[in-house]
Amino acid sequence: MTSLLDQLRTMTVVVADTGDIGAIEKLKPVDCTTNPSLLLKAAGTEGLAHIVDEAVSWGRAQGGGTEDVVQAVADRLAVSVGVALTKLVPGRVSTEVDANLSFDTERTLEKARAIIGAYDARGVPRERVLIKIASTWEGIQAARVLQREGVDCNLTLLFSLVQAMACADAGVFLISPFVGRITDWYAKAEGKTYTGADDPGVQSVRAIYAAYKARGIKTVVMGASFRNIGQIQALAGCDRLTIAPKLLEELAATQGTLTRALSPEAYGEPPEVPATDALSFRWELNESAMATEKLAEGIRQFGSDLRALHGLIRARLARV
Structure with missing residues (x-):
């Protein structure tokens, strides 16, 4: 009998939610994705030590103020890790725009274009990013x-x-709905433990998937932020799932039959969808305490980890 991971790969594109070189070499995902939290962890791993050293050495040779150099090194490190990951996976690597730009369209555009330019300068085409x-x-x-x-x-x-619908209207290539964080909020608010199809995080992704498939929307749905393999099993067949190494290893070690839960032809009853103009978007988001709180919390956490990464870089630059 094949493992749950092998079976999952026949119905869903498996993405590694990590920047850990060793884990990616071992688990062989199609794509991989990183964020400031994962980069901060990865910066302390042996497999990336040479990349961190190179970015810091490069930074010491740059002119300008300390904080400008720290930011430049952080940007270089993110792209350097991404370049290394493109050599390990056949698909795409996600590189994140700084969390502190989350409410600034123009600066987000500036940073995104700089990231794409940096990849291009390293010989990595935008089709891989x-x-x-x-x-x-x-x-x-x-x-x-x-x-x-x-x-x-x-x-x-x-x-x-x-x-999700605003992203579809914008023609976004891929969205990452956060299963586990949704479940965390409801578990705390309602004092319940959820499993399988009753899990509110699973239900959220299923509703988005159904809304997209019923309308022929091409935006890729990639479930993220899983707490256990039960959530993953309940979304088997979703376009993509980005999974932390620990859960990938658990799936690889677990035997049994994995039943497909989602498919483009069998997506269940699609939900009514909200309007996606600016005022409707802000009102609908405001109406969901969970979404409002988790979005703000996520931005704060990524911002905090980005500051911690900057602190690590600042300390390394100061060493003689």
């Missing part, structure tokens, strides 16, 4: 422009149907 942007109104509008320029985007920190 996804620009990862928070699913704020401003972030979605930046993605609309980037998609028109031929730059594919991954809209992250997505917790609601209105965010």
